[in-house]
Amino acid sequence: xxxxLLHIYNHNGISLYEKEWCRRKKSxxxxxxxxxLMFGMLHSIKSxxxxxxxxxxxxxxxxxxxxxYKLHFYEAPTGLKFVMMTDVNxxxxxxxxxRIYSSVYVEYVVKNxxxxxxxxxxxxxxxxxxxxxxxxxxxxxxxxx
Amino acid sequence: xxxxxxxxxxxxxxxVFQYDHQKTSIELxxxxxxxxxxxxxxxxxxxTVVFGQQDGIKVxxxxxxxxGKPANGRKLQDGSDVMEFIENExxxxxxxxxxxxxxxxxxxxMMASMFHSLYAISVQLxxxxxxxxxxxxxxxxxxxxxHQTVTGVKFIVxxxxxxVGVDSLLARLYTIYSDYALKNPxxxxxxxxxxxLFDSQVVAAIEQTEKVGS
Numbered sequence: 001x002x003x004x005l006l007h008i009y010n011h012n013g014i015s016l017y018e019k020e021w022c023r024r025k026k027s028x029x030x031x032x033x034x035x036x037l038m039f040g041m042l043h044s045i046k047s048x049x050x051x052x053x054x055x056x057x058x059x060x061x062x063x064x065x066x067x068x069y070k071l072h073f074y075e076a077p078t079g080l081k082f083v084m085m086t087d088v089n090x091x092x093x094x095x096x097x098x099r100i101y102s103s104v105y106v107e108y109v110v111k112n113x114x115x116x117x118x119x120x121x122x123x124x125x126x127x128x129x130x131x132x133x134x135x136x137x138x139x140x141x142x143x144x145x
Numbered sequence: 146x147x148x149x150x151x152x153x154x155x156x157x158x159x160x161v162f163q164y165d166h167q168k169t170s171i172e173l174x175x176x177x178x179x180x181x182x183x184x185x186x187x188x189x190x191x192x193t194v195v196f197g198q199q200d201g202i203k204v205x206x207x208x209x210x211x212x213g214k215p216a217n218g219r220k221l222q223d224g225s226d227v228m229e230f231i232e233n234e235x236x237x238x239x240x241x242x243x244x245x246x247x248x249x250x251x252x253x254x255m256m257a258s259m260f261h262s263l264y265a266i267s268v269q270l271x272x273x274x275x276x277x278x279x280x281x282x283x284x285x286x287x288x289x290x291x292h293q294t295v296t297g298v299k300f301i302v303x304x305x306x307x308x309v310g311v312d313s314l315l316a317r318l319y320t321i322y323s324d325y326a327l328k329n330p331x332x333x334x335x336x337x338x339x340x341x342l343f344d345s346q347v348v349a350a351i352e353q354t355e356k357v358g359s
Contacts, residue, residue, distance in 0.1 A: 044259060051256060052303065066277050
């Protein structure tokens with residue numbers, strides 16, 4: 001089991017932060033376009049799910065899985081979006097994404113006066129805390145290449 | 146448990162078959178006095194609740210009828226505008242029926258092609274090589290299972306999150322498709338499937354799955 005990458009978007013699709021731990025397939029698109037493509041996909045999935053749902057939903061879209069990876073999604077009420085791609089065998093990690101929001105993002109970005117909101121995060125402290133948090137996860141396992 | 150609906154999408158993203166198994170309709174009726182304590186807004190197809198959830202009426206619900214007269218989209222049967230009727234103080238007290246909007250057949254076609262492109266994008270964004278597209282999409286109210294055949298036809302089943310045995314249902318649907326749609330001499334490829342035998346076999350397969358899994 002492993003974690004491939006993490007993306008943080010703000011409410012209007014600006015990529016605030018991205019980190020890759022393990023990615024074997026390099027995309028043929030430039031980074032910026034790939035980020036836009038992912039945000040566009042998530043946005044479409046959200047409206048797709050809202051229309052297809054047979055009942056009134058609370059949480060909406062949570063995750064999808066393909067044959068090789070699983071994408072987990074958490075959206076905070078402020079519109080901040082956390083996307084994590086992991087191995088298919090990882091279960092429900094909604095609580096983990098909420099913890100990244102509450103105990104890493106809020107602590108080291110929102111409470112940091114010199115970190116501007118709605119612009120890419122450039123804090124080294126945030127980066128190291130996030131890295132430590134993700135590497136400490138039970139399903140994080142580095143794959144030797 | 147429950148299987149909500151089945152979609153079959155051809156390799157170009159066109160909807161060739163759709164069947165709703167469970168008619169889940171949430172409808173609520175309430176009498177209001179002036180002024181209305183809900184924020185309503187006319188949107189593309191319906192007049193929708195945008196703010197002020199109460200008594201089971203949720204944001205996203207639409208007006209289905211006013212004073213027992215069914216609303217036809219944003220208009221009432223006599224051609225008057227729903228919003229104008231509601232804004233007029235003389236018409237109160239008003240009895241309004243709300244419900245979740247149902248997908249029209251055009252919207253279903255749109256949803257099918259939307260999923261077709263989401264499937265393609267998910268392949269492109271994969272961090273691992275050799276990945277398929279979305280096979281399972283989970284939400285709190287339903288789970289979508291998708292099986293793409295080698296020829297590019299997608300079978301999509303929307304079920305309750307707790308429903309089991311959907312994978313075998315997808316395999317069953319493929320068998321039914323090849324037996325009752327493709328072997329039908331009157332069926333032209335990529336076109337909507339309109340065969341009674343196919344319909345009844347699909348219903349039978351769904352009912353069997355519902356009996357097994359919970």
